[in-house]
Amino acid sequence: MTTFSRKNAWSANNGGQFTDAKGGYTTLYWYAKGVGVLKSRPISDPTSWWFYAAIHGQYLTDYFGTGSAPTGYPNWKQITSIPTAADLDSLPQPRQMALFWNQCQHGTWFFPPWHRGYLVALENMLRGIIVGLGGPADWAFPYWNYLDQSPDYRQNYIPPAFMLTELPDGSPNPLYCPERYGPYGNPSQVCLVVGPSTTTSINDECQWDTAYHDATTPGQLGPGNIFGFNYGGQKTGFSHNNNGFGDLESNPHNFTHSMVGGLKGQEWSQDGPITFTVQANLPWQSVEMNIQPGLILWIAYDSGKWTADPHDNAGQLYDANGSPTVMVPSGQTSYPVTGVPMGALVGRVNGGAPFLIEDGSVVPNDVSGLLELCINDDLTGAYGAGLTDNIGAITVYLTTTPTEEYEGLMADPGTAGLDPVFFLHHANIDRMWCAWNVTGNNANPTDPDWLAGPAANGNSQFAMPLDAAGTPWYYTPGEMQDTMHLTYYNGAPYSYTYDDLSLTSYSTTPPPKAVLAQRMVAMAAAANTPNAMAPSGSQQEMVGASATSIVLKSGTTRAAVKFDSAGLRTVVNSFTNPATIPDEMYLVLENVTGTSNSNILSVYVRNKFVGAVSLFGIRMASMKNSSHGGSGLTYTFNITSVVDELNLADRLDVAALYVQIRTKNPLPKGSELTVGRISIYRSGQ
Amino acid sequence: MKLLRQLSGSPQAAIISISVIIWVILLTGPASLGLTHCHVSAAGASAESLGMLLRMNPLSSQLVGWGLMVLAMMLPKLIIPIQTIRLQSLKRHRLLQSLLFVLGYLATWMLAGIPLISLIIASNLLLPLSYGAAAVAFGGALIWQFSPLKQRFLNRGHEHQLLSAFGWRAFQDAFTYGFRHGLWCVGAGWLLMLFPMLLPEGHTVAMLAATVIMLSEHLENPRFPRWEFNPRLKLLRYMVTQFKIRVLHPGFPIR
The missing domain is CATH 2.60.120 (Jelly Rolls)
Structure with a gap:
């Protein structure tokens, strides 16, 4: 039996390219070719790209609660990058839609195994097509390890092959997706912000978890919990609860979806974002922009640091959110806004009541007039040095707010599967789970309710279509536990591994929370009271x-x-x-x-x-x-x-x-x- | 008091115990609670017949019987919302808020009970000892069972209302959550409740069957509301699978 190897989309693909150093085609190229074939099929074909995306989630039928599909966004018919070949008007047979569509498992302990089977089914189908096109017989999904810190490539960026509009032969690139806006709303900067969980960033601190799940239903908050319900998610019973995110799913999985999808920035503004620098030592500064009633104007912090008191915050400057230590007392009315942080960014329209902006806010639009900004400080010097000892400046940008149609496909489970980068992201999530088991030596649940999958609680089995007739492959989490010994259709064995099974790529030391959890496990073991952890x-x-x-x-x-x-x-x-x-x-x-x-x-x-x-x-x-x-x-x-x-x-x-x-x-x-x-x-x- | 402490500590066990106890009362207790004396008039519908019927089955005892039947049948269904309420409530208020929820829930069914019991009395007067009314209710229940409106009620039953944490609002919210939950439940199951009550005999067995159906359909995940044949056998599927994975092949994944 062949053990397929899934390899890094950057380093094993000549820096995320379609061709290698010798001019040969990379795994990414063959992925693009395979995706191209699937995209050429209509949605009524269970082996089409569109059908497979709908297995994850869709907005074509059964728009929950309204009785019909949405007329505007996010209806797939509003997504301009879906070609006419998809023939969205001719839906598959109802029984096929009922069996296969809208299956994605989120916020549950089935999140890792369901997605593993989803990838296995698509990988097999793609390999068959790729071999037929003359590609390698051992083709397997590449993975996008956005947390990889090797110096050769900036791997937090999407592999370049996904940004090209054409393949090397000049034909359209099936991996290109225009509805991908990145964390800054800029389609040319599709990347992930990597950092510790003390910031709004992605990381792999979850890999330091030691428990897959919390055995209680409903799930309890507990010391083994870093972000959510341990590594794999909350035990899921009869009904799908709304709070069962495992740590792997919370971060990096969910963050990656939101950041890659993003919200298209250019469309937020009528004439492009306007930047303006606000000085800390000046009172109200006019932006020279007239606010009209009804205009929705967003002010967001961009860059720079300042302070309203150089003795505060150990002399460190801070951003538009103001002092982390000093709140303005309610009686000190020489400050524009009281009861909020000193040194925060504030604004007013037409000399009216000041409002708090901090790092982002919509300008009140019930009055018209000039917009002014300043630091939240003792503007008249009523209580001391006032503005005279202030230091620094910050820059803000001003835009009108967007509409929902400018949200990227990856940001929503009902559209995410349409973007080919989805599967490289999930190959990475799958790699992390594999590393957590193999390198981290952590165990999956042995609870029959997990091994048997949702069927144990009377819910539907996991099912993937294998051919154009919609022949289903049913699988259970128990069959998806070990990538080297998977059970595929008709009990056939299936095996794959990854070229990198390091436990972590970024968070090389355990976060403090994990250290505490481990200490408590040790304490419980020392006291011979294992239940102390439950x-x-x-x-x-x-x-x-x-x-x-x-x-x-x-x-x-x-x-x-x-x-x-x-x-x-x-x-x-x-x-x-x-x-x-x-x-x-x-x-x-x-x-x-x-x-x-x-x-x-x-x-x-x-x-x-x-x-x-x-x-x-x-x-x-x-x-x-x-x-x-x-x-x-x-x-x-x-x-x-x-x-x-x-x-x-x-x-x-x-x-x-x-x-x-x-x-x-x-x-x-x-x-x-x-x-x-x-x-x-x-x-x- | 011990039972109340148990309810406070382990609501699942307490709820199921209370439900079982009420079932025992209904099955073995005074027959009037089970409305088995209803079929008394052989003289046709008349004021005398109605009077006699009400003397033998006072409205108050019929309502008590109705309430007990609702509790016996529906309490197990309330385990999940009560778990939610307990998680959301201050520890010292958990029991009281759970009870208020049940009270609100029961209130909806009692209000629904007035027209439904009237219907039962009318049927006993007009069609004594007849299966006709039960057959009509059964037919109606079948149609209702597969209607989009019923699915809509079932879906709404999955709503989790967040309660205020403090003050009288916390208790009011628990009661109104129960009342609203009851509304969705009455909407979904009123015909299923009516059918056993209209049977001249065998209504206990029918009640048990209706309980299983209602429990099972409330366990189903929300679905898109439309006309469809959907037997909603989740409880049966659950029991069969659990038997397989825990008794026949313990620890092994099923196919």
Whole structure:
């Protein structure tokens, strides 16, 4: 039996090219040729590119809740890069659509194995076509390891072969996808922002997880949890819950989708973005732009640093978000805006009421007049040096907000499979899971409910079409556990591996959270109490919450999360009593609904960054009749270190924590993002 | 009190226990709770017949019987929303908010019970000891079963309402969540509940069957609402597969 080898799309393909150093064709070239053949088939053919993309998710039929397909975006008929050959008007047989379409498994512990089978089925089909075209008999998917730090190539960029409009022979490049806008809204810069999880970036810290899942249903928050529900996701029972993201799925998977897809920047502005530099030592500075009622103008921080007090923040300058340590007291009205960070960017229209901008905001459009900007400082010197000791300047750009049709295909599960880079991204996610097993020596679940797949709970089996007649290959997670010993159609063995099974490519040292989790495992083992790692419902408790239905605006939204006094006492006790293990504390954004898939939310508690999440999949999860029941998605952040810092500073005894949520992109016109509730949970021992 | 503590600690076990106890009461307790005395009038529909019927089956006891039947049949279905409520609530309020949810849910069914019981009484007066009314209800239930409207109600039943955390709003939200959840449930299952009540005999078996059908259909994932034949056998599929993977081939993936 052949063991196929999946290789790096950059380094094993002459820097992501179609031809190698000797002029021969690379794996990427043959991938393009194979994709070209699949794209030439109509959607009614189960072996077409369009049918396979719809297996992941689609917006052609059954637009949840409305009774029909959407007339505008994201209906596939509005996607101009889909050729007429796809013949979207002639849909496949209803039984084929019912069996195969909309299968993608997200927010569940089936996320890794379902996608593995999806790739195996397509890889086999492509290999058959490629061999028929004269390509290599051992062809296998290349993978895009955007986290690879080798100095030869900047691998966080999409391999160049995906950016070309033509193949070497001058024919159209099937890998090219114009609806791919990248993290900056710039189609020529399709890349990923790589960094630790203390920033809004992708990384592979998840590889340091040691548990695949939390065995309890509904899943509990627990010490083994870095971002979400351990490595592979939350145990999924009868129904698909809305908060079961595993760490692998949260980051890098979801972030990669949002960043590669992105929101097309040029279209945000009527005449292109306008930049403007705001000086720290000057009062109101006119942008010389007239705001008209109804105009939606987005101001976003671009670059530069400043300070409103050189003695603050240990002398370090900061950005448009202002001082991380000083909030303006409510009585000091010489500041334009009180109760917010000193040194933040603020604005006003026609000399009216100032509003907070920080790193991004929409200008209030109920009045007309000149827009002015300045630093949030003691403008008149009423309380000291005022503006005279200020240092630095920041630059902002101003654009009108976009519409949803400018969101990239990769950003939404219902369109992601249309972009050929999807499969290189998922080959990398699959490689990471393989490395986590093989190199990290971590085990997959042995629970029969996982091994047997969704069928164990009465749900549909995983199924992939193998031929034009739609012959199904059914598979289970148990059959997808080990890439060297997979079970393919009719029980046939299938085997592949990767040319790089390093546990991590970027996060070479465990994040502090993983260190803590490992320490607690060791403590539990030393005390011979293995169950200490498995918190029960009674050990987990909600101790604080905001009001319900918080509507997010473009830029920063603030909300108070009120503590329950009894719950807070328990928390304080756990942090101050040396005989107890401190509680793990979680901030949870519950039932987030909306349509802005490419957006990334950054969350701050008392101006301290606690984490970021990609909203990949938010549109589908917010639809009334979807498997999420319209409840949207729920995101969890571990805030134990923030609470610990407050405790050490003797500031934990507070009535409420102030939380800021920032959107990376402006919200498209007509697009709302709502957080059902912001809650704080403790998980104790 | 012990039971209440159990409900507070392990809602699943407590809910199923309470449901079983109510089933036992319904099956072995006073017959009036099960509405088995309904078929008394051989003299046709008249004010006297109605009076006699109501004397033998006072409306109050019929409503109690109806409420008990709803609880017996529907409590297991409430495990998932109650789990959600418990996660969202302050620890000291979990039990009370869960009870308020059940109360809100029951309130919807009791309100629905008034016209439905009236219908049952009317059928007993007009068609005593006849299967005609039950047959009509069965036919209606079959049509309703595969209608898009029914699917819409089932889909709405999957909505998870977020509750306020503090103050009286927290309790009000728990009650209204139960009431709304009840509305979707009544919408989906009113004909299935009516059918067993109209049977001159064998209505206990029919009730058990309706319970299984309703539990199973509420476990199904939301689907696009349209006319379609969909037996919604998720519970059966679940039981068969669990038997396979845990008893026949423990630990092995199934085909």
